[in-house]
Structures are given as structure tokens and as C-alpha cells.
Amino acid sequence: MRCLTHPLLRKLLSLPLQCVPGQGTLSKGAVVSPKQLFLRHSCSAGRGFVTATDMVNYWQKVFETNGIPEARESSQYIVSFVLGAKTFQSLDSKSLHTPLTALQQEQIQQLSHRRLQRMPVQYVLGEWDFWDLTLKMRPPVFIPRPETEDLVSLVVEEEFQKCENSALCFPVAAPHPVILEIGCGSGAIALSLLCKLPQSRVIAMDKEEAAVDLTRENAHRLQLQERIHIIHQDVSHCSAKQLLLWGPIDVIVSNPPYIFHEDMASLDAEILRYEDLDALDGGDDGMRVIKTILALAPSLLKVSGSVFLEVDPRHPDMVEHWLQVHPDLLLTLRAIHKDFCGKPRFLHIQKQSS
């Protein structure tokens, strides 16, 4: 077994380092038996026990030393997760200074070792919050990003809440709106919409079995399984009939793969190593799946039904042009909405009344 310990960490702790069988070898300056080292360090500080704050500080240093991004946040997430808290900030003073049990220290160590291998913290913890839902996460299923919460808000606000004074509000009249999500991943969008719109039903489809399984598991955990129909299918191979089981659709929503292929190589190591790259790669112009969705939409939507898409900031102009050269689709770009960074990110497209 190789014993790799970063010199900076060694200096930091001023401790004699030793290999402990069974720890394995980690990439890039990994630490051997941090628990033992840490315990000795704490003892030398005269306390003889290890607290949550100690662990956060220790693992932050280890992460920084090993070039792990968001070192402090990562160590805080891991320690608070093991202590059963949502955030480190929500831990009270007592929890922060109570000695950790041997089991808690072991758990923190195991999870931190995964993070040291650049595993995203969402996969390390096995769960993550999206809006007000806690969802199971598993590699390689796409981890929902915070901006996508705004896509959910947009659907709820534009289609189902602010419609009384709008001429474009046909779906609000539907007593039990039917929503189709294309590319459901972990189920983040579909399940949030079901929670926000208690009368709605959702058809969620994904081409990856791992994604379909995770959406199903999350739906059961949230007891939403009665109102969701989950389909394992590639959107480019599916028939309209397959998706019309509850009749014409009010809203299609999708956060499709939209990254330009040439940009894929520059993604973070966390993404490249662990997430399904097909969930991100939108082809040469980032529009491969977007075009398929738009071509299918008219045969699925009710008159005045809507498509909401999350896209790359370069896409609004490209989609507008594409719709102009495909007038037969009878789709109109109604609105472009910005994300919280001010970038054009969400498209509202509507089926014309012909």
C-alpha cells in the first residue's frame, strides 16, 4: 500500500504520519487515517475529544490541501449530515462542542474520502434539497441545479397562478392539468410541480433507466406516486400516442441537455467523473433534444398549451430563428426569462390557436 500524505497537511498537524492498513490509496496527496491523526491532534490540544467544529476545520484543511473546490462548504455539509442537521449553521452551540462518537467520526471520515475523490457532495450525502423537497441522489443521475428551481416557479406562476387577466391562460382552466416533463432525471421538476399544483398530474420520461428508477423512488418517498406516470423512453423514439394517456397536454417542461458539445471538456472534474454526460451534452449547437421536443410538442399540446425550457443563454435567438423557419409547427416564442445571474435562461413557447 502506498502512503501518500501531503506535506502541507503534515506540517499543519505537526504529527508523525503513519500508514494504517485498510485505508486504501486516494488520488492526489491523500491522507492516511485522518481519524487517528486528528485524535492525536485534539489530544495534543489538551481536550482529548473531537467536536463537530474540529472535524469541519480538519477536513476543510484536507480538502484545501488536496485542491477540492468549496472545501469549507463540503466539510460543513458532511459533518452536519452525520449529525442529522440540514446545514452546519443550523447546529446549536451544544451540538458543535459535544464530543463526537467513534461511529460519527468514522462516518465523517468515510464520506470525506469520497469527496476527496471529487465526488459531488450531493452524491456523497446521497440526498439533496430541491425547492422544499429532499430528493435521493445517486450517480450518474443528473444533480438538479439551483437555477432550475426558477423554471418550476415560472411554470407555476405563468401557467397556473397569474392567469386571471391574461388572454394566454388556457391551461389554468383545466381542472386537472396534465404536465409532461421530458428528461426527468431525479424527478426534481416533476415532483416539485406535483407538490405545488395539487390538482395536476405529471407524465415524466427519461431515456436513462437509472433516472427513471430514481424518479420512481423519489415519488414513492414523497407519496406522489399516484399522480405521476413514469416512462422509460428516448423522446426521439416516442410516439405522441404513448404520451397522450391522459389526453392532450397542458404544459411541457424540460431542462434538456443543452451544453454545446465543444464546451463539454471544460466542465468540472466533479461533473466529468460522476454525472451522466448524455444528460448535459446537447450536440454541436446544444439544441439536439430541444429541436426534438419542439417538433413533437404541437401533436401533444392543447391549443394554447405551453412549452417551458431551460436553455443556454445563446439559445433564445437560435430557437426564435428555428421556429421562424418551421412555421408549420405553429409555435410562438412568448417570453424569455432571465436566471438569477441575469442570463437569458428560460423560454416560454406557446402553441398557436391555428
Ligand SMILES: C[S@@+](CC[C@H](N)C(=O)[O-])C[C@H]1O[C@@H](n2cnc3c(N)ncnc32)[C@H](O)[C@@H]1O
Ligand atoms: C439536464 S438533465 C435534467 C434532469 C432533471 N430534469 C433536472 O432538472 O434535474 C437532462 C435529462 O434528460 C435526459 N435525456 C437526455 N436525452 C434524452 C432523450 N433523448 N430522451 C429522454 N430523456 C433524455 C437525461 O437522461 C437527463 O436525465
